[in-house]
Every structure is written in structure tokens, then in C-alpha cells.
Amino acid sequence: MKNLKYILILLIATTFSGCGIYNFTGAAPIDAKTFQVNFFQNNADLIEPGIDREFTLALQDLIMNQTNLNLVSSNGDLLYEGEITDYRITPMTATAVTTDGGAAAAQNRLTIRVNVRFSNKKKETDDFEKTFEFYHDYPAQSQLVGTVLNEAIKDIFERITQDIFNESLAKW
Structure with a gap:
């Protein structure tokens, strides 16, 4: 009976020892308390007004919603900065074949690329500079304005910001 008690304790200890502490968003535990997202300047050759601000806010919102970190305007433990490098x-x-003998596009693709520099003051080995890119396909007969543009940018930014989060905090 005494051996059964030790075996049970050993079994429970080994079961929970490999489980690390994770929250429901997948963020690994970190020492940081604050984060800072600097303005992501739009340096793409083709400029869509306002996407720099939209992207900066989307990244801030995602980190605030998926962690307990506090957003600060300077001296953050975690720093996100970079620029939008491509919008095409x-x-x-x-x-x-069309009536004039040529072929027409049935679908167009909007692609946005963002260069990100991430710094972790608490653990400098986590620092990186990396490019993140995603796209949204839309019907060629649609103009990339209004609802079509807003939906495309929302889809692209959701994916890119989640990829940045995963690379910097989730460690997957």
C-alpha cells in the first residue's frame, strides 16, 4: 500500500511537470509587464492612405486582447516597430478570351508585407527582425474601394498581427 502511494505521487508529478504554464491564447509565460507598439510607417511604393494607422492599432489591440500586458507609449518591456514595405x-x-481577343483577370490579389523589429528587454535572445506577409483575393470585376477594401485589409491584418503575436509571444 505504501508503494502504491509513492507510485501515485510520482505519476501525478510527472504528468504535470511537462505541462508548462500557458494561457488560453497560447502565449508562453514571460517576465514582461508592458509593451509598446511604435507607429508602422507606410513605405510601400503604392500608398493606401490610413493603413499605417490601422495596422498599428490592430497590432496593439491584438496584444492587449490576448495578454495581460499593459500598453505604454515609451520604455515598454516589449517593443514592436517596423514599416509597411509592400502594398500591391x-x-x-x-x-x-474577351471580345477584343485578350484574356481578362477573373480574380485579383491584394498583398501587404510588413517588416517587424521585435525587442524584449527582459530576454534579448527573443529579439528578431522579420517580414510578415499575407494576401486577400477578390473578384476582378470589384473595385478595391469601400467594403471590398475594408474587408481585404481586415483579413490581411488579422493574419499578419496573429503571425507577429505567435512569433514574439506564443513561441510556436
């Missing part, structure tokens, strides 16, 4: 629209698929 490319035709993706062609339709049948």
Missing part, C-alpha cells in the same frame, strides 16, 4: 494588387486567374 496583382491579377491572379484569367477568364476566357
